[in-house]
Amino acid sequence: DVKVTQSSRYLVKRTGEKVFLECVQDMDHENMFWYRQDPGLGLRLIYFSYDVKMKEKGDIPEGYSVSREKKERFSLILESASTNQTSMYLCASSPGISGNTIYFGEGSWLTVV
Amino acid sequence: AQSVAQPEDQVNVAEGNPLTVKCTYSVSGNPYLFWYVQYPNRGLQFLLKYITGDNLVKGSYGFEAEFNKSQTSFHLKKPSALVSDSALYFCAVRDTEGYNTDKLIFGTGTRLQVFP
Numbered sequence: 471d472v473k474v475t476q477s478s479r480y481l482v483k484r485t486g487e488k489v490f491l492e493c494v495q496d497m498d499h500e501n502m503f504w505y506r507q508d509p510g511l512g513l514r515l516i517y518f519s520y521d522v523k524m525k526e527k528g529d530i531p532e533g534y535s536v537s538r539e540k541k542e543r544f545s546l547i548l549e550s551a552s553t554n555q556t557s558m559y560l561c562a563s564s565p566g567i568s569g570n571t572i573y574f575g576e577g578s579w580l581t582v583v
Numbered sequence: 584a585q586s587v588a589q590p591e592d593q594v595n596v597a598e599g600n601p602l603t604v605k606c607t608y609s610v611s612g613n614p615y616l617f618w619y620v621q622y623p624n625r626g627l628q629f630l631l632k633y634i635t636g637d638n639l640v641k642g643s644y645g646f647e648a649e650f651n652k653s654q655t656s657f658h659l660k661k662p663s664a665l666v667s668d669s670a671l672y673f674c675a676v677r678d679t680e681g682y683n684t685d686k687l688i689f690g691t692g693t694r695l696q697v698f699p
Binding site for chain 1: 592615617619624626627628629632634673675677685686687691692
């Protein structure tokens with residue numbers, strides 16, 4: 471089975487802090503994604519990566535950056551957390567072949583106070 | 584613009600009755616369509632997908648979905664609902680614009696409540 475692991479399930483951070491959300495996949499997938507989930511808005515793509523050190527902005531990249539130094543690991547970085555970034559963050563991965571399934575991690579609940 | 588619409592925020596159904604969760608889409612080119620389920624405080628789990636072939640797709644937990652090209656719909660169905668099916672359901676379509684064709688565009692989700 472594909473396993474996408476998000477290291478932190480629940481985090482509480484202060485406004486202005488730098489926040490790292492880590493994600494690891496064990497299936498040698500080419501693509502990795504970070505989505506944000508908010509009630510009534512569904513899932514919105516923040517960033518995705520199609521190869522090591524390669525990244526592209528999604529629909530809502532403002533206030534976020536990402537890092538992919540190794541194929542299995544994709545990090546989401548909030549340079550200076552703000553209260554409007556309180557949300558559920560979902561990491562996902564896929565093989566990179568068109569039409570293949572995207573697999574999700576369990577999610578990270580971030581609260582910024 | 585490419586999009587997915589789930590017109591119902593919530594669907595209520597009695598246990599044992601058939602259920603339908605609606606989804607319509609707008610995309611250029613051939614649609615690749617997906618359904619995911621999310622249980623409380625969990626990530627999304629893949630249920631089924633339509634890529635090509637038979638319009639009726641069968642997936643996990645007894646769910647199925649029917650692709651209707653003329654109506655641009657991909658409704659999720661189950662003949663007999665269980666209380667344990669209560670969850671949040673997301674429809675998604677592959678983003679056909681740009682280089683990476685694995686990106687998905689999600690609907691806003693439909694909460695399914697199955698009553699005993």
